[in-house]
Amino acid sequence: MIAPRRIDVDVAPMPYGVTIGSGLLASLGERLRADLDPGPCALVTDEGVAATPHADAATDGLRAAGFEPVRVVVPTGEAAKTPRVAGFVWSALAAAGLGRDRCVVAVGGGAVGDLAGFAAATWMRGVDLVHVPTTVLAMADSSVGGKTGVNLSAGKNLVGAFHQPRAVLADVDTLTTLPRRDVASGLAEVVKCAVLADRAALATLSQNAVALLKGAPGPLVDAVSLGVRVKAEIVAADPFERSGRRALLNLGHTTGHALETVTGHGVLRHGEAVAIGLVVAARLAAARGSGPADLVTTLEDLLIALELPIAVPDGVDPEHVVAATALDKKRAAGERRMVLPTLDGAEVVPVTDDALRAALA
Amino acid sequence: MIAPRRIDVDVAPMPYGVTIGSGLLASLGERLRADLDPGPCALVTDEGVAATPHADAATDGLRAAGFEPVRVVVPTGEAAKTPRVAGFVWSALAAAGLGRDRCVVAVGGGAVGDLAGFAAATWMRGVDLVHVPTTVLAMADSSVGGKTGVNLSAGKNLVGAFHQPRAVLADVDTLTTLPRRDVASGLAEVVKCAVLADRAALATLSQNAVALLKGAPGPLVDAVSLGVRVKAEIVAADPFERSGRRALLNLGHTTGHALETVTGHGVLRHGEAVAIGLVVAARLAAARGSGPADLVTTLEDLLIALELPIAVPDGVDPEHVVAATALDKKRAAGERRMVLPTLDGAEVVPVTDDALRAALA
Numbered sequence: 221m222i223a224p225r226r227i228d229v230d231v232a233p234m235p236y237g238v239t240i241g242s243g244l245l246a247s248l249g250e251r252l253r254a255d256l257d258p259g260p261c262a263l264v265t266d267e268g269v270a271a272t273p274h275a276d277a278a279t280d281g282l283r284a285a286g287f288e289p290v291r292v293v294v295p296t297g298e299a300a301k302t303p304r305v306a307g308f309v310w311s312a313l314a315a316a317g318l319g320r321d322r323c324v325v326a327v328g329g330g331a332v333g334d335l336a337g338f339a340a341a342t343w344m345r346g347v348d349l350v351h352v353p354t355t356v357l358a359m360a361d362s363s364v365g366g367k368t369g370v371n372l373s374a375g376k377n378l379v380g381a382f383h384q385p386r387a388v389l390a391d392v393d394t395l396t397t398l399p400r401r402d403v404a405s406g407l408a409e410v411v412k413c414a415v416l417a418d419r420a421a422l423a424t425l426s427q428n429a430v431a432l433l434k435g436a437p438g439p440l441v442d443a444v445s446l447g448v449r450v451k452a453e454i455v456a457a458d459p460f461e462r463s464g465r466r467a468l469l470n471l472g473h474t475t476g477h478a479l480e481t482v483t484g485h486g487v488l489r490h491g492e493a494v495a496i497g498l499v500v501a502a503r504l505a506a507a508r509g510s511g512p513a514d515l516v517t518t519l520e521d522l523l524i525a526l527e528l529p530i531a532v533p534d535g536v537d538p539e540h541v542v543a544a545t546a547l548d549k550k551r552a553a554g555e556r557r558m559v560l561p562t563l564d565g566a567e568v569v570p571v572t573d574d575a576l577r578a579a580l581a
Numbered sequence: 582m583i584a585p586r587r588i589d590v591d592v593a594p595m596p597y598g599v600t601i602g603s604g605l606l607a608s609l610g611e612r613l614r615a616d617l618d619p620g621p622c623a624l625v626t627d628e629g630v631a632a633t634p635h636a637d638a639a640t641d642g643l644r645a646a647g648f649e650p651v652r653v654v655v656p657t658g659e660a661a662k663t664p665r666v667a668g669f670v671w672s673a674l675a676a677a678g679l680g681r682d683r684c685v686v687a688v689g690g691g692a693v694g695d696l697a698g699f700a701a702a703t704w705m706r707g708v709d710l711v712h713v714p715t716t717v718l719a720m721a722d723s724s725v726g727g728k729t730g731v732n733l734s735a736g737k738n739l740v741g742a743f744h745q746p747r748a749v750l751a752d753v754d755t756l757t758t759l760p761r762r763d764v765a766s767g768l769a770e771v772v773k774c775a776v777l778a779d780r781a782a783l784a785t786l787s788q789n790a791v792a793l794l795k796g797a798p799g800p801l802v803d804a805v806s807l808g809v810r811v812k813a814e815i816v817a818a819d820p821f822e823r824s825g826r827r828a829l830l831n832l833g834h835t836t837g838h839a840l841e842t843v844t845g846h847g848v849l850r851h852g853e854a855v856a857i858g859l860v861v862a863a864r865l866a867a868a869r870g871s872g873p874a875d876l877v878t879t880l881e882d883l884l885i886a887l888e889l890p891i892a893v894p895d896g897v898d899p900e901h902v903v904a905a906t907a908l909d910k911k912r913a914a915g916e917r918r919m920v921l922p923t924l925d926g927a928e929v930v931p932v933t934d935d936a937l938r939a940a941l942a
Contacts, residue, residue: 314739341742380703
């Protein structure tokens with residue numbers, strides 16, 4: 221039995237705790253009673269998670285403490301993140317008679333969390349939200365920080381709200397049903413956080429790489445906790461993404477997003493694209509002498525151990541990637557700005573086409 | 582020329598000003614430049630307002646100061662407050678390429694403000710919002726306080742967000758095209774605020790009743806300012822409707838909402854139902870000895886002068902009204918609680934069926 225970790229996210233007006241552990245679902249309701257009144261609530265999950273034992277375990281864990289969850293099942297993956305599905309959830313909350321003093325519990329990956337979070341943010345002008353993430357990506361990244369939203373055909377996350385959860389409960393036991401490739405992909409965000417944190421964190425991840433991919437609970441709790449700790453600190457400093465501090469979380473994402481766009485959705489997992497983006501960022505930093513010289517090698521070795529890609533896939537024209545990042549460039553008034561690792565964290569700096577071209581090669 | 586009034590709404594993290602005056606639209610953009618950068622913005626209005634000179638005046642006023650408004654026209658009245666129309670506005674904002682640092686300007690009555698406010702609250706997780714109310718109700722009530730939202734078939738305002746505007750500009754010249762009945766209806770909320778404020782405010786309204794219905798700018802600026810001042814104070818004390826303080830704004834609304842439900846939408850204007858509700862509340866307070874004894878007569882005289890109803894319309898069974906308020910009762914754990922006037926404000930107290938029956942008679 222691994223003792224659960226608790227990491228506090230210090231945001232106004234209501235700080236909240238992220239609990240990371242193994243076997244937490246059985247006590248889900250009991251753990252929530254510190255912050256929330258039992259009684260009716262909504263449990264939003266997707267078809268994929270509903271087919272695993274986790275949705276039932278969460279339901280039982282809520283009932284055991286007097287919560288009365290009404291289950292709302294949405295499509296799996298990004299298909300859930302649409303205004304139409306948000307409308308479906310609102311109708312379900314209306315049918316359940318969910319009052320202002322009730323809560324929405326999101327059980328699933330990042331897409332379910334984003335959708336359910338948006339529904340909670342907008343139901344009766346905002347009700348309490350609990351995240352029960354069931355993927356590494358959702359545990360270490362998307363369930364913390366208060367970003368919620370849905371996509372439009374014009375772009376991802378164009379509609380949404382900042383709505384911090386009242387609590388996050390990450391039970392690594394739910395990762396047992398997650399495909400190995402998705403575990404690895406989620407760990408790419410943890411690697412990003414390790415780069416933002418310190419070299420010791422990277423070393424620990426390297427030591428645990430095999431155990432992480434095997435789903436060992438202890439190393440998974442450690443890895444998720446690292447991601448949450450780094451993200452919590454940055455979110456607390458910049459809850460509404462205004463000061464620029466939160467932009468550091470985009471390390472690896474300029475190239476990553478461009479790769480996702482260029483390859484088309486579904487070819488690369490988000491984390492796989494980020495993994496390549498991390499290597500590119502480390503190369504850019506090394507080339508300008510502002511980052512640790514050995515970081516490129518360290519990162520490449522770690523990502524390979526985590527079965528993640530480290531180079532632009534065959535058949536992808538680097539020029540298309542350069543062009544795709546230029547779309548970001550326009551937004552920031554004429555120059556491409558990227559997050560690059562430094563000796564003790566990261567910084568946002570301008571990056572020329574030529575420099576990016578060299579790093580992508 | 583009447584000097585504009587400015588009333589500050591002291592909410593965190595960003596207080597804002599409500600400017601009330603005559604001839605403000607021409608300088609709309611100039612006035613906004615204190616808080617907002619010029620450039621592209623969205624101007625959301627409805628078909629009714631688009632057919633008046635006010636939408637063009639607002640557009641010209643914005644352009645004169647370097648704003649580039651893209652007009653988004655929605656259906657008139659409550660028909661605008663649906664998830665479907667919100668989706669239409671989001672699509673229009675996407676088509677306009679409206680960025681996170683841009684703003685939405687709502688030009689219209691309460692429905693346009695609620696819808697456009699919801700769109701602004703949720704566009705890219707929240708962009709700046711400016712209210713340019715064109716009805717008395719929107720000026721004195723709905724444009725201040727940050728409530729935004731849309732209706733579902735299951736109920737009004739079930740979906741929404743708290744999103745305070747960056748600025749409110751109420752130009753009473755826009756009321757010249759408003760039907761007299763709508764001017765009177767909006768003034769019912771001002772009467773409510775006068776009851777919450779003091780007896781001098783009621784006396785001033787009585788003196789100005791004829792001028793107000795004639796659309797005299799000076800008295801209208803005074804009346805709107807009174808409503809905004811009272812609402813701003815309460816909103817600043819309870820921005821998210823949590824402490825109970827904001828509930829005082831429901832004076833007259835328990836009976837009012839019940840009357841709207843019982844008579845069906847469109848029979849009574851909202852303000853007309855509230856006018857009757859104010860008299861009922863004053864009678865209840867007088868009957869229990871907690872309110873000013875002469876308030877019933879004072880209120881009745883004022884409301885009659887404002888061409889507003891003071892009694893339940895013929896053909897409406899008071900028992901249906903009692904039953905309809907009992908729906909509210911359920912929500913508040915078993916007893917009907919109503920806002921009743923006191924000697925110097927208002928209070929929330931339990932009200933029995935019999936007491937309400939007597940006051941409705």
